[in-house]
Amino acid sequence: MASRAGTLVDMTTSATPRERLLNAAGELFYRDGLGIGVDALCKAAGVSKKSMYQLFRSKDEVIAESLASRGPAYQAALLPGPDDERSPRERILTVFERQDQLAAEGNFLGCPFVSAAVELKDPEHPGSVVARHFKQHLTDFFRAELVAAEAEDPETLAVQLTLVFDGASARAVIRAQALAGIGTVTAAALLDAAGVRQTVGAGQAGQGS
Amino acid sequence: MASRAGTLVDMTTSATPRERLLNAAGELFYRDGLGIGVDALCKAAGVSKKSMYQLFRSKDEVIAESLASRGPAYQAALLPGPDDERSPRERILTVFERQDQLAAEGNFLGCPFVSAAVELKDPEHPGSVVARHFKQHLTDFFRAELVAAEAEDPETLAVQLTLVFDGASARAVIRAQALAGIGTVTAAALLDAAGVRQTVGAGQAGQGS
């Protein structure tokens, strides 16, 4: 092993083959689609095919694992941390603001989990299962915030927000007319309509209309 | 030619090779993804590869043309006809109701245009261009209805509704928790928030000004 033994870990080139492969897979599958060949994948990762096939059973498993390994970072990039003490409404809208920023950067190709599920078609594929789990986590986050905000129907609204998230993602993929920040605006409209306002737990029973 | 000459047209086997190919392509690309081979495609269409390659320049062109040919039928299945004289709000919600119905049928794999764009990645691919055009038409329909309903900001709301449409489509692909009719509910919430109600201004259905 070139790197694992030392007490210090070299950040640039020394990641274990598994990590290098998963990182390369996460990027290449996202950028070029799942159709990319294992030869190109291994070459980009600097890993031999033999190593890959003794770390993973198949390309499908690499797909699923690379998606799963991508989850935490993607979630950290979108969701506010527990230290963010703003109102639930603001914490929710942060997700959409960050997504809008990503989409504005140009190399955004939509939510990697939705893209993978679309390409896989088969909902039983391990990669599809991972994608479904990620979406569930996103919905869970929304629901928890909405419960904290004492929203009327947290479950429905949480799913609606997830739907908006995916819709904004789809618009980015298809590169429809710009209208910057449309995701955030739409999420805010739904929160407004449900009476979820800036303040938390103030016993505010007011309706949007 | 087996069919074109006769005055009577055989409905089952007589479509021209181009039509057979486009029909098969529309279905197979949607069901199995754009990765399906031209051999399988031609076999399913009952068309020789030679015929295909003298009807189209490349597989990419078949992709684009099959998407384009699918547009009118898909639009007809979703959008209300001009003879439907209900209020703009109801005409808009019809789109989401029909989409929810499609999604409930089980073999729904999301909007074919979004799926194609996701798989193609390249926004300049002829297929991506066709997909973008279809979305534009959908947004155009929403905007026209919202103008008729004298909504305050038809442009933004039209894009928001398209976003909801694509989000509902993504949820179907990923097979997230059911919550039937979530697309319709969300669209209705946005219309409510924008003050687009059942009746339009003077109670005149269809056109408003």
Next chain:
DNA sequence: GCCATCGTAAACCGATCGGTTTACGATGGT
């Protein structure tokens, strides 16, 4: 009957697919 046209079936091309195997260089434990 003749012939051009349209279309299918299938062989063929080089490249690449997912996956396996062979061979060999570096490493670390003892």
Next chain:
DNA sequence: ACCATCGTAAACCGATCGGTTTACGATGGC
């Protein structure tokens, strides 16, 4: 110094990829 382990490089496998070509059957105009 020895040797097992880990990893890479590359050959190799049958199948399939997108695309071309050859050969031949059916059709309709004249």
